[in-house]
Amino acid sequence: MQVFHTISGLRDSLSGHRIQGQTIGFVPTMGNLHDGHLALINQAKQSNDIVVCSIFVNALQFGLNEDWDKYPRTYDSDCEKLRSMGCDYLFFPDDKEMYPNGLDTQSRVICPTMTDVLCGASRPGHFEGVTTVVSKLFNIVQPDEAIFGIKDYQQLAVIRRMAEDLCMPVKITSAPIHRETDGLAMSSRNSYITPEERPKVTVLKQVLEQIASQIEAGEQDFSALESEAKAVLGNQGFKVDYVTISNSKTLQPAAIDDPDITVLGAMFTESARLIDNISLKKK
Ligand code: AMP
Numbered sequence: 012m013q014v015f016h017t018i019s020g021l022r023d024s025l026s027g028h029r030i031q032g033q034t035i036g037f038v039p040t041m042g043n044l045h046d047g048h049l050a051l052i053n054q055a056k057q058s059n060d061i062v063v064c065s066i067f068v069n070a071l072q073f074g075l076n077e078d079w080d081k082y083p084r085t086y087d088s089d090c091e092k093l094r095s096m097g098c099d100y101l102f103f104p105d106d107k108e109m110y111p112n113g114l115d116t117q118s119r120v121i122c123p124t125m126t127d128v129l130c131g132a133s134r135p136g137h138f139e140g141v142t143t144v145v146s147k148l149f150n151i152v153q154p155d156e157a158i159f160g161i162k163d164y165q166q167l168a169v170i171r172r173m174a175e176d177l178c179m180p181v182k183i184t185s186a187p188i189h190r191e192t193d194g195l196a197m198s199s200r201n202s203y204i205t206p207e208e209r210p211k212v213t214v215l216k217q218v219l220e221q222i223a224s225q226i227e228a229g230e231q232d233f234s235a236l237e238s239e240a241k242a243v244l245g246n247q248g249f250k251v252d253y254v255t256i257s258n259s260k261t262l263q264p265a266a267i268d269d270p271d272i273t274v275l276g277a278m279f280t281e282s283a284r285l286i287d288n289i290s291l292k293k294k
Pocket of ligand 1: 040041048158159160161162188190196
């Protein structure tokens with residue numbers, strides 16, 4: 012695997028592959044790689060000749076009081092994992108390479124729909140940071156395909172919408188949620204969870220599954236389902252950010268007759284904010 016810290020270095024190498032007609036699959040990450048990330052790399056490898064991964068802890072998508080400073084940075088072990096997966100290129104730029112004119116004056120990509128609900132409501136500016144950095148990375152790598160995890164459901168939906176709205180010549184592909192054996196969705200932020208609360212955090216997935224199975228059984232009172240789930244999380248000692256039954260595409264509150272519904276939840280533990288989701292198709 013070759014590692015590039017500069018845009019020009021990566022572009023020079025990738026142009027050779029493009030001239031030969033090879034396809035490029037791309038997996039953007041913030042590092043501290045776990046098996047969920049590596050499954051994305053594997054998926055990219057299945058359908059492309061060349062795989063590029065990026066690691067960049069993007070300050071633009073972190074709020075002022077969020078964890079940009081303490082976000083786990085594990086470059087050496089990340090490189091080892093990527094090599095073992097057969098990743099071809101790692102793009103590992105620093106802040107100056109990505110934002111040479113500083114953050115404040117950086118041009119932004121705004122996706123006005125879907126970004127002020129769910130995670131966007133409690134993390135103002137977050138998705139603007141995501142769409143901006145992902146657009147930059149798409150322009151740098153110019154991939155044929157980019158793979159994103161369903162774990163970050165709203166991010167995936169926003170990026171799909173951005174690529175469609177801006178006619179970006181890239182296929183956006185989703186990858187299933189990778190979980191620990193007890194069901195907790197893998198996340199780089201799981202290292203923030205304390206040992207005491209760790210056994211209890213699986214309750215998030217459980218309440219989402221409970222809602223999904225009740226809707227599948229015909230329950231139509233969505234707001235009652237949401238309230239019950241929030242109460243269960245609260246009783247376990249977690250602060251609820253949201254539990255919402257949404258239209259899978261628009262992310263607006265779901266109507267009873269919506270064909271595609273996703274149940275999304277976010278909660279705060281003592282020192283982590285955890286998200287999860289489950290999609291269902293009504294019979
Ligand atoms: P991150 O490094 O957390 O920004 O994530 C990089 C990519 O990996 C995003 O597309 C995430 O949705 C995806 N990802 C993170 N965690 C998981 C997981 N548990 N299962 C599948 N994909 C994931």
